[in-house]
Amino acid sequence: MVEINNITIKKAHEGLKDKSFSSLELTEEIFKVAANSESVLHAHLVLMHDEAVKKAKETDSRIAKDGMIGELDGIPLSIKDNMNLKGYGTTCSSKILSNYISPYDATVVKRLRENGTIFVGKTNLDEFAMGSSTENSAYGPTKNPWDPDCVPGGSSGGSAAVVSVGSALGSLGSDTGGSIRQPASFCGVVGFKPTYGTVSRFGLIAFASSLDQIGPITKTSEDAKIIYNAISGYDSKDATSLNLKSASLPEDSSAKVGIVKELMGEGIADDVKSEVERVIKILEEEGHQVSEVSLPMTKMAISIYYLIAPAECSANLARFDGVRFGLRKDGNTSYEMSDKTRAEGFGDEVKRRILLGTYALSAGYYDAYYGQALKARNQVVNEFKEVFKSVDYLISPTTPSTAFKFGEKTTNPLEMYMSDLCTIPANLAGLPAISIPTGIDDNGMPFSIQLMSPELTDISLLNFSSYIEKIIAFDQVPSKWRKEP
Amino acid sequence: MKVYPTIGMETHVELKTESKMFCACKVEETESPNTNLCPTCLGLPGSLPVPNKKAIEMITLLGISLDCEITKNGMFHRKNYFYPDLPKNYQISQFDFPIGVNGKLQIVSENELSDIEIERVHMEEDTGKSIHAGGGRIDTAEYTLLDFNRSGIPLVEIVTKPVISNAKQAVSYIEELRQLVIDIDISHAKLELGNLRFDANISVASKDEKELGVKVEIKNMNSLKSLERAIDYEIERQGDLKEKNEKIVQETRHWDEKLEKTISMRTKEGSADYRYFSDPDIPNMNLTKDFIDSVVKNPPELPKDRRERYVASGLSLEEASHIVKSDKWVRELFEDMKINVENIRSAYLWVTGELLGQLRKLNIENKPEHLRGDNFGELISLVDEGEVSSSTGKEILSELIQRDFSPKDYAESNNLIQENSEEYINNLILKVLDSHHEIVERIKLGEDKLVGFLVGEVMKESSASLNPSLVRELIAKETK
Numbered sequence: 022m023v024e025i026n027n028i029t030i031k032k033a034h035e036g037l038k039d040k041s042f043s044s045l046e047l048t049e050e051i052f053k054v055a056a057n058s059e060s061v062l063h064a065h066l067v068l069m070h071d072e073a074v075k076k077a078k079e080t081d082s083r084i085a086k087d088g089m090i091g092e093l094d095g096i097p098l099s100i101k102d103n104m105n106l107k108g109y110g111t112t113c114s115s116k117i118l119s120n121y122i123s124p125y126d127a128t129v130v131k132r133l134r135e136n137g138t139i140f141v142g143k144t145n146l147d148e149f150a151m152g153s154s155t156e157n158s159a160y161g162p163t164k165n166p167w168d169p170d171c172v173p174g175g176s177s178g179g180s181a182a183v184v185s186v187g188s189a190l191g192s193l194g195s196d197t198g199g200s201i202r203q204p205a206s207f208c209g210v211v212g213f214k215p216t217y218g219t220v221s222r223f224g225l226i227a228f229a230s231s232l233d234q235i236g237p238i239t240k241t242s243e244d245a246k247i248i249y250n251a252i253s254g255y256d257s258k259d260a261t262s263l264n265l266k267s268a269s270l271p272e273d274s275s276a277k278v279g280i281v282k283e284l285m286g287e288g289i290a291d292d293v294k295s296e297v298e299r300v301i302k303i304l305e306e307e308g309h310q311v312s313e314v315s316l317p318m319t320k321m322a323i324s325i326y327y328l329i330a331p332a333e334c335s336a337n338l339a340r341f342d343g344v345r346f347g348l349r350k351d352g353n354t355s356y357e358m359s360d361k362t363r364a365e366g367f368g369d370e371v372k373r374r375i376l377l378g379t380y381a382l383s384a385g386y387y388d389a390y391y392g393q394a395l396k397a398r399n400q401v402v403n404e405f406k407e408v409f410k411s412v413d414y415l416i417s418p419t420t421p422s423t424a425f426k427f428g429e430k431t432t433n434p435l436e437m438y439m440s441d442l443c444t445i446p447a448n449l450a451g452l453p454a455i456s457i458p459t460g461i462d463d464n465g466m467p468f469s470i471q472l473m474s475p476e477l478t479d480i481s482l483l484n485f486s487s488y489i490e491k492i493i494a495f496d497q498v499p500s501k502w503r504k505e506p
Numbered sequence: 507m508k509v510y511p512t513i514g515m516e517t518h519v520e521l522k523t524e525s526k527m528f529c530a531c532k533v534e535e536t537e538s539p540n541t542n543l544c545p546t547c548l549g550l551p552g553s554l555p556v557p558n559k560k561a562i563e564m565i566t567l568l569g570i571s572l573d574c575e576i577t578k579n580g581m582f583h584r585k586n587y588f589y590p591d592l593p594k595n596y597q598i599s600q601f602d603f604p605i606g607v608n609g610k611l612q613i614v615s616e617n618e619l620s621d622i623e624i625e626r627v628h629m630e631e632d633t634g635k636s637i638h639a640g641g642g643r644i645d646t647a648e649y650t651l652l653d654f655n656r657s658g659i660p661l662v663e664i665v666t667k668p669v670i671s672n673a674k675q676a677v678s679y680i681e682e683l684r685q686l687v688i689d690i691d692i693s694h695a696k697l698e699l700g701n702l703r704f705d706a707n708i709s710v711a712s713k714d715e716k717e718l719g720v721k722v723e724i725k726n727m728n729s730l731k732s733l734e735r736a737i738d739y740e741i742e743r744q745g746d747l748k749e750k751n752e753k754i755v756q757e758t759r760h761w762d763e764k765l766e767k768t769i770s771m772r773t774k775e776g777s778a779d780y781r782y783f784s785d786p787d788i789p790n791m792n793l794t795k796d797f798i799d800s801v802v803k804n805p806p807e808l809p810k811d812r813r814e815r816y817v818a819s820g821l822s823l824e825e826a827s828h829i830v831k832s833d834k835w836v837r838e839l840f841e842d843m844k845i846n847v848e849n850i851r852s853a854y855l856w857v858t859g860e861l862l863g864q865l866r867k868l869n870i871e872n873k874p875e876h877l878r879g880d881n882f883g884e885l886i887s888l889v890d891e892g893e894v895s896s897s898t899g900k901e902i903l904s905e906l907i908q909r910d911f912s913p914k915d916y917a918e919s920n921n922l923i924q925e926n927s928e929e930y931i932n933n934l935i936l937k938v939l940d941s942h943h944e945i946v947e948r949i950k951l952g953e954d955k956l957v958g959f960l961v962g963e964v965m966k967e968s969s970a971s972l973n974p975s976l977v978r979e980l981i982a983k984e985t986k
Contacts, residue, residue: 105552118551125545127552226551231786260556260788333786336584339595340549344652354645355590382586382781391783 117366127224199444569606846883
């Protein structure tokens with residue numbers, strides 16, 4: 022029998038390889054967890070059981086035939102529902118795409134398919150990835166597996182929850198301002214946002230194109246690396262896809278670590294700070310050179326982000342007009358039809374950001390808002406470059422607090438936006454960043470740290486965070502969902 | 507009231523690339539709607555644009571051919587507006603860094619050369635097509651059909667400065683631009699297919715007014731005839747308003763072919779806010795010197811250079827421009843003739859006059875394949891050198907249109923070569939004069955027209971073809 026409690030992709034791969042269990046057994050176990058947890062958590066919007074079982078059987082016959090399998094062969098993963106999977110809906114958790122069926126695979130989906138991945142389902146998110154709690158999903162929120170009264174974070178809340186609870190061994194999320202790392206942190210799992218341009222965005226429904234990046238959510242950094250290796254690499258269908266060599270950094274105790282001063286002060290909960298300090302102390306004991314560094318523009322990051330991201334989204338979401346696909350509400354003229362479709366199809370947060378962005382780009386305001394934000398963004402990039410001359414990695418909290426309760430921040434958008442205080446800078450600068458769980462707070466909710474590194478040092482960052490995971494040895498899981506009913 | 511018009515032109519040219527501007531769909535004429543599509547040109551969620559390198563090469567070549575400064579920092583912007591045939595509800599276009607700026611195009615208008623200043627040349631994608639049923643516009647139509655086959659076809663927009671002063675000049679400008687894009691091989695430039703579409707911005711001012719008047723835009727024409735008539739109409743309309751002291755409204759108008767007038771489409775209050783911003787899906791393009799060098803490695807001859815060359819070799823400006831604007835095969839045949847015919851003007855006259863005339867009568871649109879510079883040239887030389895008469899030459903040409911042969915051999919074997927020996931002709935003349943004393947006397951008394959009769963008699967006497975003008979000349983000498 023498969024013991025999937027806390028099983029990683031790595032271990033599952035070994036189990037399949039040495040025939041401790043079959044792909045079908047593994048898959049059925051995963052769907053059992055889903056069956057036990059979904060009614061409470063609502064992490065998946067769609068489960069693809071029949072196709073998964075068919076695929077698992079194929080994998081088993083392939084294993085029986087030639088024995089050699091790749092690291093993702095037969096591994097059940099889930100996909101955030103803003104990435105296209107041919108023949109299935111891609112709702113972006115929005116009413117406006119409630120009936121939309123995608124005619125093509127996103128590049129990441131195609132690459133996972135080619136690697137033999139079994140798709141468990143599509144996961145819940147804040148509508149169009151705009152939010153930090155999944156409370157903005159038109160199909161209802163996802164609950165945090167550690168405490169269903171708490172949010173799982175967002176926007177990739179579903180993708181983080183399924184990994185945390187074990188209804189997928191890993192998942193794909195997308196991260197525009199922290200949408201992979203923040204929910205990973207809230208759910209006590211690993212969330213990795215790669216260097217902008219290393220993972221193709223083709224087939225990812227855009228929120229803010231210059232910031233969006235797809236990445237894995239997994240149990241371990243090692244697992245994140247397995248998925249990253251499969252999905253990354255140049256794609257001719259994405260003009261922003263990079264075709265550059267990666268760079269490497271020290272991955273052991275010789276690595277120099279910088280503490281981001283601005284992310285350890287105002288706005289960060291005391292217990293979160295203490296947890297990061299605890300980790301820093303362990304690193305120092307391991308012999309790391311740890312120093313405080315300053316990134317003054319970090320304080321501007323949220324302001325910059327909330328001009329650039331809404332501006333881009335105001336154009337990206339213009340195509341949802343009821344003309345060619347998705348929801349359509351009839352009107353007397355084509356404009357009336359589009360107006361009604363958009364009024365009914367989009368939720369409040371999406372409308373708020375479209376309005377913000379339209380305003381920021383308007384004649385007479387462009388220079389004052391969007392233009393300024395672009396200049397400030399450049400400064401953020403330059404500050405990071407400067408700091409990385411003296412340190413290899415940066416450490417900070419991933420989130421200002423651990424997971425909060427439902428409804429706590431829904432009435433105050435600005436407070437909700439502050440959840441991304443620590444994660445946004447990496448998006449503005451296009452840098453790789455990872456969140457790894459390190460401990461549990463007084464309420465039983467997971468703590469995390471965030472590590473950032475220079476662009477294209479993704480593999481070193483994953484290896485280094487894997488090394489830290491081993492030192493910290495955090496291994497708790499919200500295990501109540503795994504028991505047989 | 508005499509008014510002074512100022513006209514600026516905006517022209518859209520569809521490029522003849524293999525694939526569309528931002529996706530791999532083919533650029534081709536397709537009969538059935540919505541068949542030449544992919545997620546990108548249909549604006550489906552998650553699709554991304556990837557710029558077509560060939561199109562960037564083509565527009566760069568155009569920019570250079572128009573004497574533009576080429577930007578080093580090529581970038582695409584999003585132009586935001588909602589319209590059902592614009593799939594993303596923004597058009598990928600260029601804003602403050604167009605590929606080319608500050609160029610010029612030499613035109614020939616009413617037999618005079620002038621330069622039209624070009625403000626900018628930029629790259630964008632075409633929209634889909636709307637077919638409004640039961641009404642001319644989307645808000646009055648019963649329903650609207652959308653065809654996205656055209657969506658994403660690479661489109662170059664060329665904007666002139668407001669420097670054109672009448673309709674004829676505007677027409678000459680479009681003709682020249684059309685010829686240019688044909689000669690540098692970047693567009694099929696078929697007006698009837700909408701490969702070239704133009705808008706005219708027109709304002710009028712009275713003599714003492716220094717500032718330009720209120721601008722009216724006539725949108726989306728694709729025929730030269732419409733362009734000329736629309737501009738003339740609009741100048742008159744605005745002049746009348748001015749005379750009556752009525753307000754000219756800044757607006758977009760449409761040329762109605764049937765009513766033969768411009769009709770208001772929409773009034774522009776201030777300029778539309780397209781909220782341009784740099785498209786984050788497309789990295790900036792660094793148009794390096796190496797790239798530009800590779801684009802102009804084997805530069806095609808431009809119409810103005812070709813025109814200059816023809817004028818230098820003996821054609822008038824009008825003739826030269828006529829050839830430059832002719833169909834490709836006419837120009838090629840002419841080039842080919844120039845090698846074989848000494849007198850470039852007779853090559854010009856034979857090709858553009860007699861040949862085209864005969865072909866038109868036969869309803870032949872293209873040159874027969876076997877008709878070449880060598881055989882046609884040989885025929886023209888026979889005529890030019892007096893070996894055959896020009897009427898015989900025309901007869902030989904009509905044979906040559908049908909089949910391939912050497913005109914010289916043909917003339918010889920059919921006894922069509924003129925006898926040009928003066929001695930031979932003089933002997934015949936003396937013989938004829940001898941038997942027509944009375945006529946000779948009358949000629950001497952001033953009845954010149956009777957010379958023609960004697961020419962005919964001499965020709966009848968001869969067993970060989972004679973050059974009639976030579977015969978006439980010799981008779982005149984004898985009858986003085």
